[in-house]
Amino acid sequence: MVESLIWPSWPLHGNDLMRLAVALLLAAVCGEGVARLMKLPRVTGYSLAGLLMGPALLDWFGPTDLDNVRIAIDLALALLLFELGVRLDVRWFRANPWVLVSSVAEAALVFLLTFATMRVFGHPNGLAATVAAIAIGTSPSVVMRVAAESKAEGQVTQRLFVLCALNVTYSIVLSKLIVGGMHGVFRGDWTLAVLHPIYLIAGSLFVGAVLAFAFRLLQRAFDLTDEQGVAVLFGLLLLTMSALAILKLPSMLAPLIAGAIIKFSDPRPHLWPRHFGTAGGVLVIALFMLTGTTLTPTLVLAGGLTAVALLLARLIGKLGGGMLVGAPSGLSLRQSVVLGLALLPMSGVAFLLAEDIRTIYPLFGSQLAPIVLSMLAILELLGPIAVQWSLRKAGETRAGGR
Amino acid sequence: MSLEHFAESRSLTMGVELELQIVNTHDYDLVGSAEDLLRILAKRKQSGVVKPEITDSMIEMSTGVCDNYHDALEQLGTIRDEIVDAARRLNIGVCGGGTHGFQHWDDRKIFDKPRFNLLSELYGYLAKQFTVFGQHVHIGCPGPDVALYLLHSLSRYVPHFIALSASSPFLQGSDTGYQSARLNSVFAFPLAGRAPYLESWVEFERYFDKMATTGVVKSMKDFYWDIRPKPEFGTIEVRVMDTPLTMRRAAEIAAYIQAVSRWLMIERPMRPCEDDYLVYTFNRFQACRFGLAGTYVDPRTHEHRTLAEDIAATIERVEQHAIELGADEACRAVREIASSGVNDAVVLRGDHADARSLNEVVRRQCLRWKS
Numbered sequence: 066m067v068e069s070l071i072w073p074s075w076p077l078h079g080n081d082l083m084r085l086a087v088a089l090l091l092a093a094v095c096g097e098g099v100a101r102l103m104k105l106p107r108v109t110g111y112s113l114a115g116l117l118m119g120p121a122l123l124d125w126f127g128p129t130d131l132d133n134v135r136i137a138i139d140l141a142l143a144l145l146l147f148e149l150g151v152r153l154d155v156r157w158f159r160a161n162p163w164v165l166v167s168s169v170a171e172a173a174l175v176f177l178l179t180f181a182t183m184r185v186f187g188h189p190n191g192l193a194a195t196v197a198a199i200a201i202g203t204s205p206s207v208v209m210r211v212a213a214e215s216k217a218e219g220q221v222t223q224r225l226f227v228l229c230a231l232n233v234t235y236s237i238v239l240s241k242l243i244v245g246g247m248h249g250v251f252r253g254d255w256t257l258a259v260l261h262p263i264y265l266i267a268g269s270l271f272v273g274a275v276l277a278f279a280f281r282l283l284q285r286a287f288d289l290t291d292e293q294g295v296a297v298l299f300g301l302l303l304l305t306m307s308a309l310a311i312l313k314l315p316s317m318l319a320p321l322i323a324g325a326i327i328k329f330s331d332p333r334p335h336l337w338p339r340h341f342g343t344a345g346g347v348l349v350i351a352l353f354m355l356t357g358t359t360l361t362p363t364l365v366l367a368g369g370l371t372a373v374a375l376l377l378a379r380l381i382g383k384l385g386g387g388m389l390v391g392a393p394s395g396l397s398l399r400q401s402v403v404l405g406l407a408l409l410p411m412s413g414v415a416f417l418l419a420e421d422i423r424t425i426y427p428l429f430g431s432q433l434a435p436i437v438l439s440m441l442a443i444l445e446l447l448g449p450i451a452v453q454w455s456l457r458k459a460g461e462t463r464a465g466g467r
Numbered sequence: 468m469s470l471e472h473f474a475e476s477r478s479l480t481m482g483v484e485l486e487l488q489i490v491n492t493h494d495y496d497l498v499g500s501a502e503d504l505l506r507i508l509a510k511r512k513q514s515g516v517v518k519p520e521i522t523d524s525m526i527e528m529s530t531g532v533c534d535n536y537h538d539a540l541e542q543l544g545t546i547r548d549e550i551v552d553a554a555r556r557l558n559i560g561v562c563g564g565g566t567h568g569f570q571h572w573d574d575r576k577i578f579d580k581p582r583f584n585l586l587s588e589l590y591g592y593l594a595k596q597f598t599v600f601g602q603h604v605h606i607g608c609p610g611p612d613v614a615l616y617l618l619h620s621l622s623r624y625v626p627h628f629i630a631l632s633a634s635s636p637f638l639q640g641s642d643t644g645y646q647s648a649r650l651n652s653v654f655a656f657p658l659a660g661r662a663p664y665l666e667s668w669v670e671f672e673r674y675f676d677k678m679a680t681t682g683v684v685k686s687m688k689d690f691y692w693d694i695r696p697k698p699e700f701g702t703i704e705v706r707v708m709d710t711p712l713t714m715r716r717a718a719e720i721a722a723y724i725q726a727v728s729r730w731l732m733i734e735r736p737m738r739p740c741e742d743d744y745l746v747y748t749f750n751r752f753q754a755c756r757f758g759l760a761g762t763y764v765d766p767r768t769h770e771h772r773t774l775a776e777d778i779a780a781t782i783e784r785v786e787q788h789a790i791e792l793g794a795d796e797a798c799r800a801v802r803e804i805a806s807s808g809v810n811d812a813v814v815l816r817g818d819h820a821d822a823r824s825l826n827e828v829v830r831r832q833c834l835r836w837k838s
Binding site: 157161218334396 | 494499503506557830
């Protein structure tokens with residue numbers, strides 16, 4: 066029997082690692098191809114690869130594989146949200162409250178319009194509110210990656226980051242409140258309905274504050290812009306992720322809060338490690354590819370028409386909110402329009418929110434998933450393109466500029 | 468195209484223009500928000516003028532005609548406050564300093580205006596590298612011949628103005644070793660340097676016409692001289708200064724120029740001559756490279772001394788005129804800079820030694836500009 070430990074058994078069998086490696090390579094090739102040949106954002110290519118390899122077409126990966134790599138998705142998102150948080154300077158809202166108003170207007174309009182659309186399609190209030198809450202959020206991963214790829218900087222880019230950070234926060238908080246409501250409806254446990262959301266939000270704030278404090282301590286000890294910085298930052302975020310998992314807290318709110326606390330308590334420039342892009346890039350490819358693999362054809366088709374209508378309603382909300390208060394906040398009409406368009410992407414966060422609900426209430430989750438996932442399927446591909454196009458129209462991209 | 472008529476202006480009045488940097492508040496790199504800033508400012512009742520500059524991360528603020536130091540300080544303060552307030556609403560930073568410490572010139576975009584696009588086409592990368600920030604001071608002259616007299620007499624003091632205002636030690640992420648690296652960028656332009664030695668406006672007009680027929684220049688704007696006449700304002704314009712880190716420093720330097728000009732115009736201490744320019748580029752280089760510690764060669768006596776010493780001596784000479792103009796406070800401050808040797812370039816190097824990050828240096832520049 067020793068032979069079987071020494072020699073490979075014939076015929077050869079691939080293992081999970083090999084599948085993942087091939088998938089990663091394919092995604093990278095897709096991303097590069099899309100960027101070179103079609104001048105589209107790389108993330109579109111990653112998502113495309115995910116869709117190809119997922120159950121929708123080749124069926125190499127299914128939703129069950131996702132559980133194994135959930136930590137990779139969580140970590141990639143946490144990194145991006147942390148970075149996004151650092152770019153959220155809350156002092157700005159005191160200097161220009163209209164920015165906050167435009168954020169609330171945009172989010173409220175999206176919520177109302179998507180909720181109404183769900184009702185028109187005959188869905189119950191609970192489901193309508195959940196979908197509407199998820200629809201508020203803009204994908205931080207798409208926004209951050211596409212902006213970084215096109216080296217965008219300027220008013221539209223800056224506001225895109227801020228509005229994205231804010232609407233993701235609204236989206237998470239609202240959907241947690243709705244989950245709380247479900248405890249009341251499905252279990253009749255109204256104490257839990259009140260306590261659970263409070264625990265989730267207060268807990269996230271607490272962990273976020275601890276993370277911010279730890280980061281600032283480490284910043285004093287290490288030069289975070291050098292190579293070692295990557296390891297320190299990864300370690301710190303992994304530790305946070307595991308703490309959040311143990312405490313059963315959402316993985317997305319705390320890093321964002323931590324980032325914002327860091328910027329608020331120390332306005333000095335916080336720069337990311339030079340190699341951060343490279344290391345984080347692998348995780349980002351995984352993030353987009355894996356969310357792509359969750360889409361099964363039946364789910365996408367089930368969502369179908371509703372999803373298209375919802376996306377239209379969401380588009381009107383995102384555009385309308387910005388245009389209503391664009392001028393007093395200091396934007397031109399053109400900037401308001403492209404900013405609204407750039408807010409379109411949905412991906413990782415929406416997916417995780419739907420997943421979190423599905424794990425607690427599977428039945429409700431199975432009604433929710435088709436709608437959210439169909440919206441995702443469309444926006445995974447179109448969202449990044451919308452961001453890229455908007456930033457170009459705003460004249461804020463520098464990659465190969467005039 | 469012929470040279471325009473030299474307009475009338477009140478003798479020895481002054482005007483100050485400052486080119487400012489627009490940076491983001493995340494990593495403090497330059498950001499192309501000039502248009503956004505101008506849009507907000509356009510909605511308000513403004514006291515001074517704020518205009519776009521060649522690349523979209525620069526703006527230029529300018530005072531109206533000022534009688535004296537206090538007038539200039541007040542006008543600059545009002546415009547500064549308006550700009551700072553508008554910038555805060557956009558979450559961007561505005562600051563002084565002759566160069567941005569770590570911007571990459573290729574990231575810059577030309578502000579969309581016919582003249583700027585034309586310059587960009589002509590000069591290529593030089594136009595983008597021209598993202599440097601200077602202070603210009605206009606001095607009112609009663610007539611064109613006086614203007615040329617003042618221009619050539621004042622040339623002797625150009626190294627003073629460079630050393631006092633120098634605030635551009637860093638360029639493209641490195642310490643250049645210079646106190647004013649900005650002037651090296653300006654010097655790359657074909658029509659940079661000093662004005663030709665012509666003493667009367669008739670001769671100057673002839674020179675201009677000849678240049679115009681060669682097709683090299685179309686207007687006075689095409690000359691990038693250190694000091695040039697500005698016929699439409701009836702002034703001469705001193706253009707060698709870096710934008711200082713604070714607007715108080717800008718007003719002090721302007722007042723010093725005004726005091727020296729009054730002394731030159733009223734006492735006529737010496738008649739300028741072409742040979743004054745023999746040491747011009749040497750002195751200018753010393754000021755750029757070493758600031759107040761640089762060597763100054765007296766064009767008449769050929770004596771060597773430090774710029775700090777020459778500035779102190781000059782202030783003594785012009786004291787009475789400074790008092791007449793109400794510029795004595797400003798001249799005291801200038802003497803203090805000279806004797807301490809601490810100009811803005813030294814301040815910036817100190818910030819860098821302390822923070823070890825050029826990004827943080829730029830953030831502190833923004834704070835200094837607000838103060």
